[in-house]
Amino acid sequence: MVVTQRRRQHVDAVLDRFFGLAKSRASGIGPRYVTLWETLEKNSAGGKRFRPSMVLAAYESFGGTDSETAAYVGAAFELLHTALIVHDDVIDRDFIRRGGPNVSGSYRDLAQTAGIPIPTAEHRGLSVAVIAGDLALFNAFRLLDRSGVAGELRERLHEILDEAMFASAAGELLDVDFSLHPDPPSVDDIVDMERLKTAVYSFETPLQAGAVLAGADDAAVQALGSFGRNLGIAYQIVDDLLGVFGDEGDTGKSTLGDLREGKRTVLIAYAATTEQWSEIEPLFGDPDLDQQGAKRIRALLEESGARRYAEALASDFANRAWEHLASPSLPDSVRAEFRGFVSTVLERAK
Amino acid sequence: MVVTQRRRQHVDAVLDRFFGLAKSRASGIGPRYVTLWETLEKNSAGGKRFRPSMVLAAYESFGGTDSETAAYVGAAFELLHTALIVHDDVIDRDFIRRGGPNVSGSYRDLAQTAGIPIPTAEHRGLSVAVIAGDLALFNAFRLLDRSGVAGELRERLHEILDEAMFASAAGELLDVDFSLHPDPPSVDDIVDMERLKTAVYSFETPLQAGAVLAGADDAAVQALGSFGRNLGIAYQIVDDLLGVFGDEGDTGKSTLGDLREGKRTVLIAYAATTEQWSEIEPLFGDPDLDQQGAKRIRALLEESGARRYAEALASDFANRAWEHLASPSLPDSVRAEFRGFVSTVLERAK
Numbered sequence: 001m002v003v004t005q006r007r008r009q010h011v012d013a014v015l016d017r018f019f020g021l022a023k024s025r026a027s028g029i030g031p032r033y034v035t036l037w038e039t040l041e042k043n044s045a046g047g048k049r050f051r052p053s054m055v056l057a058a059y060e061s062f063g064g065t066d067s068e069t070a071a072y073v074g075a076a077f078e079l080l081h082t083a084l085i086v087h088d089d090v091i092d093r094d095f096i097r098r099g100g101p102n103v104s105g106s107y108r109d110l111a112q113t114a115g116i117p118i119p120t121a122e123h124r125g126l127s128v129a130v131i132a133g134d135l136a137l138f139n140a141f142r143l144l145d146r147s148g149v150a151g152e153l154r155e156r157l158h159e160i161l162d163e164a165m166f167a168s169a170a171g172e173l174l175d176v177d178f179s180l181h182p183d184p185p186s187v188d189d190i191v192d193m194e195r196l197k198t199a200v201y202s203f204e205t206p207l208q209a210g211a212v213l214a215g216a217d218d219a220a221v222q223a224l225g226s227f228g229r230n231l232g233i234a235y236q237i238v239d240d241l242l243g244v245f246g247d248e249g250d251t252g253k254s255t256l257g258d259l260r261e262g263k264r265t266v267l268i269a270y271a272a273t274t275e276q277w278s279e280i281e282p283l284f285g286d287p288d289l290d291q292q293g294a295k296r297i298r299a300l301l302e303e304s305g306a307r308r309y310a311e312a313l314a315s316d317f318a319n320r321a322w323e324h325l326a327s328p329s330l331p332d333s334v335r336a337e338f339r340g341f342v343s344t345v346l347e348r349a350k
Numbered sequence: 351m352v353v354t355q356r357r358r359q360h361v362d363a364v365l366d367r368f369f370g371l372a373k374s375r376a377s378g379i380g381p382r383y384v385t386l387w388e389t390l391e392k393n394s395a396g397g398k399r400f401r402p403s404m405v406l407a408a409y410e411s412f413g414g415t416d417s418e419t420a421a422y423v424g425a426a427f428e429l430l431h432t433a434l435i436v437h438d439d440v441i442d443r444d445f446i447r448r449g450g451p452n453v454s455g456s457y458r459d460l461a462q463t464a465g466i467p468i469p470t471a472e473h474r475g476l477s478v479a480v481i482a483g484d485l486a487l488f489n490a491f492r493l494l495d496r497s498g499v500a501g502e503l504r505e506r507l508h509e510i511l512d513e514a515m516f517a518s519a520a521g522e523l524l525d526v527d528f529s530l531h532p533d534p535p536s537v538d539d540i541v542d543m544e545r546l547k548t549a550v551y552s553f554e555t556p557l558q559a560g561a562v563l564a565g566a567d568d569a570a571v572q573a574l575g576s577f578g579r580n581l582g583i584a585y586q587i588v589d590d591l592l593g594v595f596g597d598e599g600d601t602g603k604s605t606l607g608d609l610r611e612g613k614r615t616v617l618i619a620y621a622a623t624t625e626q627w628s629e630i631e632p633l634f635g636d637p638d639l640d641q642q643g644a645k646r647i648r649a650l651l652e653e654s655g656a657r658r659y660a661e662a663l664a665s666d667f668a669n670r671a672w673e674h675l676a677s678p679s680l681p682d683s684v685r686a687e688f689r690g691f692v693s694t695v696l697e698r699a700k
Contacts, residue, residue: 025516029546032527033520087484091477116530127441127526130480131519134437137484138515141491145508150501158495165488166375169481170383176477177382180466196379 002341003053010071011052011078015044018075018143022135039106040132044082046098051077051206058210058224061337072147073213076140076161077206083136084168084201090129091176095122104129137165153212160209164201171197178264184272185264187313191233193264199232219329227324227338234317235345240265241310242348245298259297260289266310267301276304318346352691353403360421361402361428365394368425368493372485389456390482394432396448401427401556408560408574411687422497423563426490426511427556433486434518434551440479441526445472454479487515503563510559514551521547528614534622535614537663541583543614549582569679577674577688584667585695590615591660592698594648609647610639616663617656626654668696 019041026033052074059070086103089095095105108125112118144157174193178185185193207228211221243258244267258265262285271277280300283293301307321342325335369391376383402424409420436453439445445455458475462468494507524543528535535543557578561571593608594617608615612635621627630650633643651657671692675685 026520029517029520030524030542033523036519036523083484087480091480093473111530114530120530123443124526124530128523130437130441130483131522131526133480133484134433134487134515135519137488138491138512141488142508142512145505155495158492162488162492165484167379169386169485170376170379172481173383173386173478174380176474176481180461180464180470180474192380 002057002338003048003050007053007056007074008049010056010067011049011074014071014075014143015041015078018079018139018146019044022139036128036132037135039103040082040086040136042106043086043097043103043132044078044136046100047078047081049074049078051081051202054203054206054228055210055213057337058207058334059214060210061334062211062214062216062220062331063333064210064214069147069149070210070213072143073149073157073209074206076143076147077164077201077209079136079140079143080161080164080168080201083133083140084172086129086133086136088172090126090133091172093122093126095125102129103132140165149213156212157209160205160212164205167196167200168198171195171200175264179262184268187266187269190264190266190269191237191313194236195229195233198236199229203228203232203235217329219327220331220334223324223327223329224334227321227327227330230317230321230324231342231345234314234321237266237310237314237317238345238348240267241307241314244301245307256289256291256294259284259294260287261285266313267306270309271301271304271306274304274306276300276306280304315346318342352407352688353398353400357403357406357424358399360406360417361399361424364421364425364493365391365428368429368489368496369394372489386478386482387485389453390432390436390486392456393436393447393453393482394428394486396450397428397431399424399428401431401552404553404556404578405560405563407687408557408684409564410560411684412561412564412566412570412681413683414560414564419497419499420560420563422493423499423507423559424556426493426497427514427551427559429486429490429493430511430514430518430551433483433490434522436479436483436486438522440476440483441522443472443476445475452479453482490515499563506562507559510555510562514555517546517550518548521545521550525614529612534619537616537619540614540616540619541587541663544586545579545583548586549579553578553582553585567679569677570681570684573674573677573679574684577671577677577680580667580671580674581692581695584664584671587616587660587664587667588695588698590617591657591664594651595657606639606641606644609634609644610637611635616660617651620659621651621654621656624654624656626650626656630654665696668692 019037023034023037026037055074055077056067056070064070085097089097089102089104095101095108101109104125107128108121111121111124116124141158141161144161145154149157171193175197178193204225208221208225211224242253243263244255246253246255248255268284271280280297283289283297286293325338325342369387373384373387376387402421405424405427406417406420414420435447439447439452439454445451445458451459454475457478458471461471461474466474491508491511494511495504499507521543525547528543554575558571558575561574592603593613594605596603596605598605618634621630630647633639633647636643675688675692
């Protein structure tokens with residue numbers, strides 16, 4: 001198992017220390033700044049620590065034993081994740097995440113409680129979220145330094161985190177552009193966007209960082225990164241499938257949200273090339289889509305072959321991930337650690 | 351003189367290399383990402399390189415001779431500045447800066463040209479600016495590393511840049527909150543905000559970074575930072591005075607903008623405590639304020655003593671800066687470098 005209680009606790013300890021220090025520093029400036037840091041901490045605390053767990057899993061599978069240092073590197077990826085979702089919510093004008101108010105939402109609510117009219121309160125929420133995301137972002141890089149790594153190793157880890165952010169920004173840009181065009185992008189475009197926006201910082205680079213920290217050679221780091229990249233894409237496609245066809249009881253995800261939002265996914269990109277699209281299109285992206293309309297879209301997506309296509313594509317990327325995991329550059333201990341993970345990702349789709 | 355052609359050129363050379371590398375890397379991802387980097391470069395190119403010049407001036411005044419390394423540290427502050435103004439424009443929903451489109455504006459215009467309706471085009475512009483600001487922000491810290499400094503020195507410079515961003519975020523938060531309240535904040539609140547939002551990253555920390563890079567001792571770094579902090583506040587107050595009373599021909603700044611925007615400044619904070627406020631208030635912050643209305647506000651600000659108060663306050667902070675510059679911890683070479691600068695800052699107000 002990649003995500004374990006022990007790994008979570010190591011990373012949480014680092015993040016607790018980090019936020020504690022920041023709040024203490026902020027108290028020298030003023031109570032409102034402390035509140036901002038508390039809000040950021042609360043938002044970060046809601047996460048599953050998925051990315052840090054991957055740093056630790058890769059690190060340990062290569063024989064690494066210094067959990068403390070590895071936990072710092074993991075925490076750095078968690079802060080990057082926090083920065084990206086806080087800013088993503090600003091871009092999407094979302095005030096809710098994980099079923100509760102995010103940073104924008106908390107500050108909008110505070111303003112509303114103080115009697116500020118809604119449009120101004122929302123703008124204030126979004127403004128504070130821009131600031132909060134900035135704080136999380138640069139501190140991701142600062143946390144790498146606080147791990148105590150030095151010299152060449154320090155530089156390599158920074159380059160990996162740099163790559164994570166460089167790719168994420170490119171992916172976010174593509175996603176923003178997709179929403180400008182009335183016609184859905186191609187399947188290739190969606191896969192490219194999902195690779196850049198999510199797979200690189202969520203899978204590929206955390207795995208590589210863990211491997212580099214443990215002293216793995218270049219070929220191994222490369223192979224593990226490729227494994228992560230492909231698995232990450234598979235994961236995203238499965239996520240998109242669950243967002244439409246999943247069991248809400250199981251997944252905790254709404255199966256109306258993506259359809260109402262008009263989210264560009266592999267399912268939609270494929271369906272747009274079929275004759276069923278003329279029936280799907282008027283319903284898709286309707287903010288008031290009801291269960292009946294959603295049911296209709298699902299049936300059409302099945303009919304068009306889009307569901308089957310997406311499932312096959314996810315399988316395809318998972319298989320590619322397998323092939324990279326099988327690379328002779330990777331020790332058996334790494335295969336042992338991540339073998340189950342590939343299955344877990346695919347199982348979610350069933 | 352602090353800002354010189356030579357210093358500008360050194361810093362520009364570093365920034366050219368930085369953006370060149372980034373664009374080259376981006377071309378491996380796609381043309382739209384290259385365009386984003388080109389836009390960010392263009393926006394950065396419009397700056398006066400004021401903050402980098404201060405890094406270099408401090409560095410050289412302490413006897414530093416490695417202009418190359420110092421230019422990297424200077425460039426780091428310029429990227430931080432770029433990040434802050436790009437995100438500040440997102441928060442203020444500004445599409446213009448320095449008389450032309452900023453990042454938000456460029457992307458809004460591109461979208462409009464493509465036939466996208468204005469509200470969506472504006473949202474797209476602001477969204478891309480969030481991404482662009484993120485890229486500039488983390489790269490400010492990366493540039494410090496590319497300077498080649500190592501060990502303790504590297505860590506100290508990172509701490510200084512960290513402090514610059516930590517303070518700026520706090521200042522921006524205060525500024526955002528000011529706009530929520532109908533009543534203007536106190537003079538002390540404004541000074542506090544201007545110190546955090548601008549003086550720390552524009553004056554205090556660049557000077558300290560230059561001094562640290564040159565090997566200055568702690569007492570000297572402290573004194574120079576205090577000089578910078580106080581001078582920075584004086585500069586901001588003068589800026590606020592010019593924004594209302596300046597000669598547009600001289601300053602290039604509109605003297606209607608701040609009044610129309612309802613910008614919270616020391617002038618306004620003071621005037622709000624006087625009997626003239628009841629006449630100023632209805633005019634202040636009116637987006638359609640005309641030259642006559644502006645003339646009336648100026649007369650009232652003079653009558654209330656607000657102008658005289660602000661001028662005296664700017665002088666007061668400049669004098670405090672002088673006192674710190676006179677500290678025995680600072681070598682005469684530092685005083686020689688910055689003596690004229692204090693006068694320059696104050697001269698602007700006349």
